[in-house]
Amino acid sequence: MSETLLAAQGLVAGWEQPVAGPLDFALQAGEIVGLVGPNGVGKSTLLAALVGNARIFQGRIERRPGVRLSLQSQHLPPLAGLPLSGRELLALTGASAVGLPDWLADCLERRLDRLSGGQRQYLALWAVLQAPAEVVLLDEPSNNLDQAGTAHLAGALRARAAAGAGLLLVSHDPELVAAVCDRRVMLGERA
Amino acid sequence: MSLDSLDLFLQPFFTGLWFALLLPLLGCYLRLRQEWLAALAYAHVAAAGALLAMALSWPLGLGGFAAAGLAALGRRPLAARHGQGTVFALYLLAGWAAAVLLVANLPTAEQLGHALFDGQLYFTDRLQLWIGGLWCLGALLVLRRLSRSLLLGQLFPEFFRARQLPAWPAQVGFDLLAAGSLALGTMTLGVMATFALVFIPPWLAFSRAGNWRRGLLTALLVGVGSYLGVFVAALVFDQAFGPLLVLGLVGVGLVMGSIRSSRSR
Numbered sequence: 001m002s003e004t005l006l007a008a009q010g011l012v013a014g015w016e017q018p019v020a021g022p023l024d025f026a027l028q029a030g031e032i033v034g035l036v037g038p039n040g041v042g043k044s045t046l047l048a049a050l051v052g053n054a055r056i057f058q059g060r061i062e063r064r065p066g067v068r069l070s071l072q073s074q075h076l077p078p079l080a081g082l083p084l085s086g087r088e089l090l091a092l093t094g095a096s097a098v099g100l101p102d103w104l105a106d107c108l109e110r111r112l113d114r115l116s117g118g119q120r121q122y123l124a125l126w127a128v129l130q131a132p133a134e135v136v137l138l139d140e141p142s143n144n145l146d147q148a149g150t151a152h153l154a155g156a157l158r159a160r161a162a163a164g165a166g167l168l169l170v171s172h173d174p175e176l177v178a179a180v181c182d183r184r185v186m187l188g189e190r191a
Numbered sequence: 192m193s194l195d196s197l198d199l200f201l202q203p204f205f206t207g208l209w210f211a212l213l214l215p216l217l218g219c220y221l222r223l224r225q226e227w228l229a230a231l232a233y234a235h236v237a238a239a240g241a242l243l244a245m246a247l248s249w250p251l252g253l254g255g256f257a258a259a260g261l262a263a264l265g266r267r268p269l270a271a272r273h274g275q276g277t278v279f280a281l282y283l284l285a286g287w288a289a290a291v292l293l294v295a296n297l298p299t300a301e302q303l304g305h306a307l308f309d310g311q312l313y314f315t316d317r318l319q320l321w322i323g324g325l326w327c328l329g330a331l332l333v334l335r336r337l338s339r340s341l342l343l344g345q346l347f348p349e350f351f352r353a354r355q356l357p358a359w360p361a362q363v364g365f366d367l368l369a370a371g372s373l374a375l376g377t378m379t380l381g382v383m384a385t386f387a388l389v390f391i392p393p394w395l396a397f398s399r400a401g402n403w404r405r406g407l408l409t410a411l412l413v414g415v416g417s418y419l420g421v422f423v424a425a426l427v428f429d430q431a432f433g434p435l436l437v438l439g440l441v442g443v444g445l446v447m448g449s450i451r452s453s454r455s456r
Contacts, residue, residue: 051349051353052352053352068353068354070350073349077346078345078346082397083402083405084346084402087402088402092342092343092346092347093343110401111401127347
């Protein structure tokens with residue numbers, strides 16, 4: 001029987017005022033759950049609430065003791081003008097480079113601000129996805145990725161789940177959600 | 192050369208060398224955090240603190256160190272309200288104004304005021320050598336330990352919160368480390384020489400180095416190399432060390448910057 005890593009019950013979250021929820025879900029080890037809904041419904045805010053960044057107005061979050069979360073946000077790390085290589089970025093979060101596509105593995109020694117936007121995006125995503133953690137929260141991970149990048153991402157997500165992690169995926173890409181998610185949680189507009 | 196005169200030469204040399212090792216590395220982390228203005232701000236606050244200590248007949252070093260430390264502790268609450276850049280600018284202005292007023296109103300403070308702003312490396316004594324050496328050694332070890340947390344805090348700010356790990360020990364620890372190092376650097380090398388060592392080597396390193404490790408090494412080589420060259424030049428040409436170090440670093444910066452520009456064309 002699989003174990004629940006992270007769960008939310010009646011979660012309503014926001015910043016100054018409630019903007020998202022209520023959300024009910026439970027994430028098991030080894031599964032990928034898609035959090036879907038129209039733009040502006042507050043999917044990113046709910047992810048922020050799960051890691052303690054946004055304010056919780058109602059409901060509660062249950063986190064299995066000792067579970068480590070890893071969050072990929074839509075904001076790219078500020079890398080302009082910073083002498084940091086791809087390999088150093090991965091080492092920061094403890095992510096392994098094993099499994100990277102060839103088009104990234106070959107440029108791990110280069111400065112990140114001298115890579116293309118897509119390469120930077122994927123490396124930053126990889127640093128979070130492969131960091132030692134039991135739960136990975138992903139916010140629009142396929143942004144700025146081409147078809148090959150999205151296909152590789154789908155494989156990497158399945159492999160991460162197969163290794164025992166629970167993944168919560170926010171995405172506006174229905175093909176990616178359909179390809180990787182075991183089930184979906186639909187969010188509606190707040191009344 | 193007698194042992195006494197050799198001592199007189201070696202004491203300031205090694206005292207300054209400690210800071211030439213520490214300040215460029217510290218500057219890399221300040222630049223990473225976009226806090227390079229902090230160097231100038233803490234240096235001015237430390238100078239004002241040392242002058243105030245003199246007025247109160249307290250140890251100068253204690254005054255400078257305490258003033259910079261208090262400024263570091265007050266930075267976060269003030270930045271939350273006014274913004275980080277504004278707080279450093281306010282520190283700089285307040286420190287400068289307080290220092291100038293203290294010099295103007297205390298006849299005995301004039302010499303110290305000039306020494307703090309122009310640099311007084313040749314007048315450092317054995318106590319400063321030991322305090323500076325121990326501080327710099329400790330600061331380098333702490334900086335090495337904080338390095339990953341500081342990089343993570345800047346690039347993946349959610350990392351600590353998502354893992355329910357406290358981020359503040361590294362952040363506040365770095366603030367105090369920076370303030371203390373800049374205070375001691377100011378009281379050893381002077382305000383502008385300290386700022387130049389914190390600003391110029393990281394500026395060059397960030398634009399040239401291929402990775403973080405090489406960036407730290409480049410900043411270190413530029414800082415120590417410039418220090419060694421200027422220390423000899425100041426003795427040979429009998430010039431004030433502080434302004435000469437600033438000019439030397441500016442010259443190195445312009446030359447290295449122009450080489451990079453011509454290569455990139």
